[in-house]
Amino acid sequence: MLRRSFAPSLIAISGALFLFSCAPSTFPTPLEEGGEGYLTSHEDMLTFLGELRDATGAFTMEAIGASVEGRELVLLHFPGADGSAEGAGEKLKVLIFAQQHGNEPSGKEAAIALARDIATGDFSDPLGRVDFYLIPQVNPDGSEARQRTNADGKDLNRDHVALFTPEVLAVHQAFQKIMPEVVLDVHEYGITSNAWLDIGVRKNFGQQIGALSNANMSAALRSYALDRVIPEMREALSSRDVSLNRYLVSSGPDARFRYSTTALNDGRNSTGIYNALTFLIEGRNGLSVEENIRERARQQLETMRAFLSFFDEHAAERWPWSWIMSRIRTGPPSPQVSSTQRRARRAR
Amino acid sequence: MTIEDFHPAVEATLFVRRPLGYAIPAHLTGVIEALERHGIAMTPPDGSTSAIVESYRIESVTPTRKEDKDFLEVEVTGRRGSMEVPADYVLVWCAGVQSNLIVSLLEPQSQWGLAPLPEFSSLLEVGSDYSILRILERVE
Numbered sequence: 231m232l233r234r235s236f237a238p239s240l241i242a243i244s245g246a247l248f249l250f251s252c253a254p255s256t257f258p259t260p261l262e263e264g265g266e267g268y269l270t271s272h273e274d275m276l277t278f279l280g281e282l283r284d285a286t287g288a289f290t291m292e293a294i295g296a297s298v299e300g301r302e303l304v305l306l307h308f309p310g311a312d313g314s315a316e317g318a319g320e321k322l323k324v325l326i327f328a329q330q331h332g333n334e335p336s337g338k339e340a341a342i343a344l345a346r347d348i349a350t351g352d353f354s355d356p357l358g359r360v361d362f363y364l365i366p367q368v369n370p371d372g373s374e375a376r377q378r379t380n381a382d383g384k385d386l387n388r389d390h391v392a393l394f395t396p397e398v399l400a401v402h403q404a405f406q407k408i409m410p411e412v413v414l415d416v417h418e419y420g421i422t423s424n425a426w427l428d429i430g431v432r433k434n435f436g437q438q439i440g441a442l443s444n445a446n447m448s449a450a451l452r453s454y455a456l457d458r459v460i461p462e463m464r465e466a467l468s469s470r471d472v473s474l475n476r477y478l479v480s481s482g483p484d485a486r487f488r489y490s491t492t493a494l495n496d497g498r499n500s501t502g503i504y505n506a507l508t509f510l511i512e513g514r515n516g517l518s519v520e521e522n523i524r525e526r527a528r529q530q531l532e533t534m535r536a537f538l539s540f541f542d543e544h545a546a547e548r549w550p551w552s553w554i555m556s557r558i559r560t561g562p563p564s565p566q567v568s569s570t571q572r573r574a575r576r577a578r
Numbered sequence: 579m580t581i582e583d584f585h586p587a588v589e590a591t592l593f594v595r596r597p598l599g600y601a602i603p604a605h606l607t608g609v610i611e612a613l614e615r616h617g618i619a620m621t622p623p624d625g626s627t628s629a630i631v632e633s634y635r636i637e638s639v640t641p642t643r644k645e646d647k648d649f650l651e652v653e654v655t656g657r658r659g660s661m662e663v664p665a666d667y668v669l670v671w672c673a674g675v676q677s678n679l680i681v682s683l684l685e686p687q688s689q690w691g692l693a694p695l696p697e698f699s700s701l702l703e704v705g706s707d708y709s710i711l712r713i714l715e716r717v718e
Contacts, residue, residue, distance in 0.1 A: 392612055392692065402617075444588070487584045492588050493690050505675060
């Protein structure tokens with residue numbers, strides 16, 4: 231798939247990081263090159279990422295498992311320069327994984343573009359303080375079939391307790407090996423549901439972001455996510471023509487709005503119970519899987535970039551990182567095993 | 579549009595005290611394999627694992643619906659005693675970063691654990707003892 235011109239000028243930083251002076255447009259992703267309705271196949275994704283790795287040397291790509299139908303699941307690691315930026319202390323480990331649901335492809339498309347942007351130097355600043363890991367596609371079988379579930383009909387984002395599926399098991403094995411302080415799980419939300427359609431409304435909440443919501447997560451950590459991370463990302467994204475809102479679900483306009491779940495069986499909370507600071511993004515899906523995919527992927531990419539930029543800018547702060555690290559070393563307080571959602575005393 | 583019915587707070591409805599660990603019958607291979615998939619370390623009894631343990635009796639299991647999702651409401655009674663943990667058990671110690679995960683997975687009343695999953699339904703037979711024991715204290 232050698233179809234792009236690529237004339238790099240190498241810059242060596244700390245003898246390890248190679249950045250390219252070419253713009254991302256000289257290394258277009260399969261989606262950017264594809265025609266109307268095109269979605270990047272698993273095969274094209276691996277080919278593109280392999281070529282990108284070989285050309286830039288900016289990341290490693292490791293097979294971490296295989297799907298039910300045998301498609302390879304890969305983990306990209308962008309170590310950046312040796313050491314960390316001045317005053318940054320130890321680098322923050324950040325893990326992003328995308329497309330657990332096969333019919334939500336924009337996260338994968340954005341992850342491919344994010345890898346390209348970082349590898350080509352268009353977006354390499356965060357690597358000074360962030361040790362970045364990326365799983366661009368968790369559910370390749372579902373993606374090829376344009377379906378939510380994996381090839382066995384399992385919803386991967388409901389399997390994070392039992393870890394029966396090879397795809398989710400691979401994610402957790404990678405998570406346990408990396409033990410990141412920050413995690414982002416990338417999804418898309420459907421824009422139609424009966425209760426909303428009944429009043430003639432399609433959902434459009436822009437990009438939505440949710441924080442950890444299990445009762446065992448520290449309230450202070452949750453507040454950091456809701457009061458610091460999300461507002462700053464919202465501010466940054468407003469200049470990029472992306473509207474970022476809290477991720478809430480409701481069965482209809484007159485029903486209550488709540489967290490999608492407080493359970494541990496999703497990607498956000500199953501990693502959050504390790505005292506990581508975890509999030510999920512829900513981009514706005516199309517009426518079809520392919521509809522408006524380039525704009526959907528652009529918004530996901532901008533959101534991922536804003537996410538990484540936040541943690542780059544705040545990596546040197548004492549809170550919450552020292553707290554997270556101490557909890558990882560010593561363990562958390564006693565657990566809660568059941569919960570309910572309620573109105574807050576003061577609405578946020 | 580102003581959202582009136584907004585529930586941004588998560589409130590615990592059941593706390594349990596974290597035990598030192600759990601003793602799991604070796605024949606519960608499904609449970610043990612699930613813990614292994616989570617990378618949770620397990621050890622066999624060392625032959626002299628005397629402990630004060632707590633066992634549960636499953637009093638009732640009631641399907642219910644909360645937060646627009648189906649749950650099992652499980653009622654238990656507990657009793658404590660000293661015992662030598664038999665050799666055909668494996669031990670899981672609640673320490674470090676996985677400690678709350680271990681409790682969440684193994685407590686019978688946990689909304690988020692293994693027991694409510696259909697694959698582990700035999701753990702919650704009403705009128706029976708819950709097979710997994712809580713280790714409260716080691717006895718020298």
